Amino acid sequence: MNVQTLRDDFPILKNIIYLDNAATSLTPEPVLKAVLDYYRSYRANVGRGIYSLAQLADQRYREAHRKVADFLGTTQGVVIFTRNTTESINMVAHGLKWKRGDNIVTTLLEHHSNLLPWMRLERSGINLKILKPDQNGKIELSDFENAIDKRTKLVTVTHLSNVLGNILPIKEISQICRDNNSLFLVDGAQSVPHMYLNMKKLDCDFVCFSGHKMLGPTGTGVLWMKSEEMIEPLLVGGGMVDDVSLDGYRRKAGYEGFEAGTPNIAGGIGLGAAIDYLNRIGREEIRIHELTLTAMLLEGLLDIEGIEVYGPRTIEDRSCVFSFNVNRLVPHEVALMLDQASNILVRSGHHCCIPLMNHLGLDHGTVRASLYFYNTENEIERFLATLEKIVKVA
Ligand SMILES: Cc1ncc(COP(=O)(O)O)c(C=O)c1O
Incomplete structure (x- = not known):
């Protein structure tokens, strides 16, 4: 993988160091x-x-x-195009048939997009159990075992925390779901762009992710589900029916039955091209390069006195999303200083995870640097060097 050559496909990179890939990726x-x-x-x-x-x-x-579907390693189920992960999750929340007393199990690591749709269901008599992580984002499997039982209709968790960068043991959680006949939803917004998710091996019922975080156009997302019968479509209308009479309608089979109205056609085709692009580079190549950058960034951040790093301190348990704070500065100040000093773009604040921030006692949130395959070792060095200067003047 020749990163320099690939970077030519991203002209925007000429003037910036883009470390906000967890929010949205760039487009080649x-x-x-x-x-x-x-x-x-x-x-x-x-x-x-x-x-x-x-x-x-x-x-x-x-x-x-x-x-x-090929990217997810499956011919089973259905791939539905949505606007983003948020819409995909809401489709499941609205589309499942709920009854009062049903339980949902989720975690405090979740992005608001995987929390609010379930909180709203509480108004209809659904019980929500939220598992709390420790300071590094870890939730013990025994916590899942204790929370999930025969009344659990759905378990819904993020695969990779968009704040702490830790990876959840999805395979093991899926087994607990199977033992209890619970449905399992994986929020793959952060993992699908970086990790190889194979639906056959993962054994889950729903996977939701965003095309725009993996080189696709904005306004693209995906809901994969194991079988078409699992949910009712969110919207009904034109384009999704084979037949309509005044007594009812018959939905089309496959994704068309869930994509009512004119879809984001250009976006969907663009997402297909994004997948071609990722496949051309090779997912193993991407993984190896990102691993090198992750190790370098982790080590570099831990080495700077005056910076507190959150999340796992070993690369085995984490991916390339890093949260940290600089002593005596609030996250927005650090983000502005990085931008002004070196055109380094990072996210700052609560990252749509306010309950998690409260749990961790981080009133102003964190600074977040998140990588993708087009980042380079040189960029990491410049980022760390700029941070060192910021720490000195703080
Ligand atoms: C883990 C996670 N879930 C859900 C979302 C929501 O994604 P979108 O804004 O594309 O709907 C994000 C976005 O950052 C995320 O990181």
Whole structure:
């Protein structure tokens, strides 16, 4: 993998050090080209027209769904295109058939997107159990074992914390779900772009993630679910039915039955191109490069006196999302200083995880640096050097 050559596909990188990949990734030229090709050469609606341009658009849009399924290593179930992880999770929350007294088990590590949809269900008599992590983000498997029982309809957890960077033992949690006949939802917003998720091995019922965090256009996300019968669609209307009478309607099979109305066609095709791009580099190559950067960043941050690092201190338990604070400075000050001093872009604040921040006692949140494969060792060095200067003046 030649990072320098790949970086040519991201012209925006000429002037910045982009370390906010957990919020959204950058978009390479081939993805932009795929989006423009659709608008320039075969723009038409999908699932409707019979003329050749409409057939071409339909074929490309359908192909993009297949690419996502291949990426997840599965031919089973259905890949539905959504706007983002948030919409995917809400589709499940709205689409499952609930009854009063059902239990949901989740964790305090969750992004608001995997918390609020379930909190809202509490108003309908659903019980929510929220497992609390320790200071490093760890939740013992025994906590899951104790919380999940035969009344647990759904367990919903993040695979990779967008604050602390720790990886949850999804396989083991899935086994506990199977033992109790509970459904299992994995929030893969942070993991799918970096880790190899194989649906066959993972054994879960729903996986939700965002195309825009893995080189796809903004406004793209995915809900994969094991079987089409598991939920009702969030929206109903045009494009998703085979037949309608005044007595009712018959939904189309597959993703079309869940994507009512004209979808984000260019976005979906762009997401397909993003997957082609990631596959061309090779996921193992990406993993190895990110591992090198992760080790370098972890070691560098731990070495700077005056910085407190949160989350696991060993690379085996973490991925490339880092939260930290600089003594005597609030996170927004640090983010501004990094930007002004060296065009280094990081996120600061609560990262849509206010309950977690309260639990950790971090009133102002943290500074978060998150990597992707186009980051370089040189960028990490410059980031660490700038931080050292900031610590000295703080
Ligand atoms: C773990 C996790 N879940 C859900 C989301 C929500 O993603 P989106 O804003 O694309 O809906 C994010 C976004 O940062 C995330 O990190």
